[in-house]
Amino acid sequence: MSESIGRFEMLLSRGEAHLLGTSEVGLSLTTPASRPEVSVNSSFQRDANNLLEDGNGLECHSPPLCLTESKVTFLSLGAFSPSNIGHSKLPCTQLSFGLQPARTFCENSCTSVAINGEPPMSKFMNLARKFNCFYFNGDLQRCRPFLVCGKQVGVMQAKVVEAACRYPDVFQMDSSGMISMHPSLKTYEERSARINHVLTQWKEERLFVTLKGWRNECYEVRTGFADPPLLKMDRSAACLFGVRQYGVEINGYTRHPQLGMSLWLQRRALTKPTWPGKWDNMVAGGLSVGHSVLDTALKEAEEEASIPAYLLANLRSAGSVSFYFESERGLFPNTEFVYDLELPADFVPHNSDGEVDIFELVPVSQVMERIFTPEYKTTSCPTTLDFLIRHGFINSDNEPRLPELVELLHIPLHYLYSQSSSQSPISPN
């Protein structure tokens, strides 16, 4: 039963309000108490009674339902049990939902933006442009390709190029302006050691703000995720070279009896070097040297949220998101491996490594508001949006630009760097 989750708005928006009927709407929604939609049903029941007078059916769900006068506007953020509704033989009501477009929920904190007379961008699209700010607005003019072993692995901003030119035995600039690790550095170990030496000096000189957050944790540098590593560097330095960074994020969710579908969010500790105090997905971690993707997910789930092994057995791989962000620290062509983890309603994560301030169970409808606030870690939004899309909360009914939004959660990072030959949309053989 827990799997037979449906989505009301679909039927409604299509005109299949017959499932909800009119006077018998309430009846069709008297679901078993075991279902989280019970609370929905109660509000539905109440609202239905108001609407029954003019014979309209309506949508409702957990959480907020938007009703207007005799017409029903809805926004389905919840689910319901089709086995209960499905057997209804109720007559179809006319579909005068006359939706005040279901974007009503979009009209608060972030404003829509109209560009050149095009349809306004939704808040989600605005957000996608925000976490892809380098993809859209990056100042490439002042960047140089960064190559290792003849393959481009990143780009360097002018200030980094300038600093790198002080180390001609480590970095070599050719006549075209491309920066390479010096070809005399032939092994992974040599390259890693030399770059670490440079970075340590830069850190001492306080040359780059990102190095204040030195992690003593290294990222591998590769041409592609499946390629052999060419060198490693401290995690805090990766954004100086625009090298692709990989991480793992876990969406922890619960079908809560009162709150409905809800996500566990963490507020990052104020002591964290990056995004202190911001809301984040339940578990997140960078993919550092020596750990596989799944290893990292399990390790972080234990460290950050104290999730016991028997619950982690539910961990499910759900793909990845890719985006290209820029901040004062540098360039972030990021790929996050995404996992979903359904948790029992009575489980509460707690932090054991000091990296999390608090955890909060947030109904999906509230997540869809909080995600737009400055209190939400921008680079965590893609994973959250991906969850909301995969689970149907953001769909073609409430987001007219759904396919474009989905593309912006998966921009072609693996094809950005031209010298990574085998990965180019035109094969370089």
Place this chain on the structure above:
Amino acid sequence: MSESIGRFEMLLSRGEAHLLGTSEVGLSLTTPASRPEVSVNSSFQRDANNLLEDGNGLECHSPPLCLTESKVTFLSLGAFSPSNIGHSKLPCTQLSFGLQPARTFCENSCTSVAINGEPPMSKFMNLARKFNCFYFNGDLQRCRPFLVCGKQVGVMQAKVVEAACRYPDVFQMDSSGMISMHPSLKTYEERSARINHVLTQWKEERLFVTLKGWRNECYEVRTGFADPPLLKMDRSAACLFGVRQYGVEINGYTRHPQLGMSLWLQRRALTKPTWPGKWDNMVAGGLSVGHSVLDTALKEAEEEASIPAYLLANLRSAGSVSFYFESERGLFPNTEFVYDLELPADFVPHNSDGEVDIFELVPVSQVMERIFTPEYKTTSCPTTLDFLIRHGFINSDNEPRLPELVELLHIPLHYLYSQSSSQSPISPN
């Protein structure tokens, strides 16, 4: 500036910001913002010839692709901002793209292929290159942008351009080689009627194989999915103009007590005009005029698989996939809205409109084999792969190139056509 939209990822992906930096090329890029492609491409072509002598390559993009013999640059389906590039002071670097175009996958779609000592491509990556064959290997050199109301909505292959030039009151070619619908055709109705007239003639002349499959079902032509339609044309003709096509696909699945997780596949009727007799996802349909996304999903589910409404209550929106395929019929920049539908183990779909030969419930493990065979409809693979990834069957453990594969299921179709200004990754603000 609003029209001089750039596409930095393309530049990045080739390092073209630098490639463009020769004085010749740089000059050529300081073009009028209103028509970046015009002088850019023509001068690129000219400059390319000069540059080839010393082994330099060049930038180019849609339309004209600049190909040369041994050295090739390149394929960009995007555009870039001349105002940005034009100011580049960087020298031109060598372009060692030296492409043997990535057609290796065509020779054997199932085995892994090693390229230049890179890790072998997985079977899934081979498949992703197959259904993205135009994205990787498209012969843009012979294509022209197709514009309506000043916005690019597609590209036309040479043979279509040739045929279109016979109708100067319908299609207008400017000095840059771009084809526009004649500006005297001011309304949706006028444009639709005139293009229908042309297409009907082409059909009678048997000019294009795709028109044999005339559907009497129209697709809308828009700059973006959420934009107002500019005209409509018969579905079979969309691929002649390379206009984006949208469809809906439903993954019907069952957690079967004996077979485990299984997908319902349909074998298409032998009478279908396209992909007859091939295996396909349970339900699929194009998004034709007058039907919303959800409407289409529900309509097709009923027509193709006779799925009753009470089961459709389970239908769940799960996002979309985007890919760019080419066949003898034409160009297919396709976006499929994806739905998942869990079905009871004892439910068996049956066809009611004659479009399906048989349905078969196939365990996921077998789906993951069948998908590689020539018996599987190539353009249905993205939706199937997306399902397998979202549900964890393809993951970072069994697919080292998972993030790259995921990106290839969501290529930036909405940013391919440079004249659709608001949709470009370079912000037009």
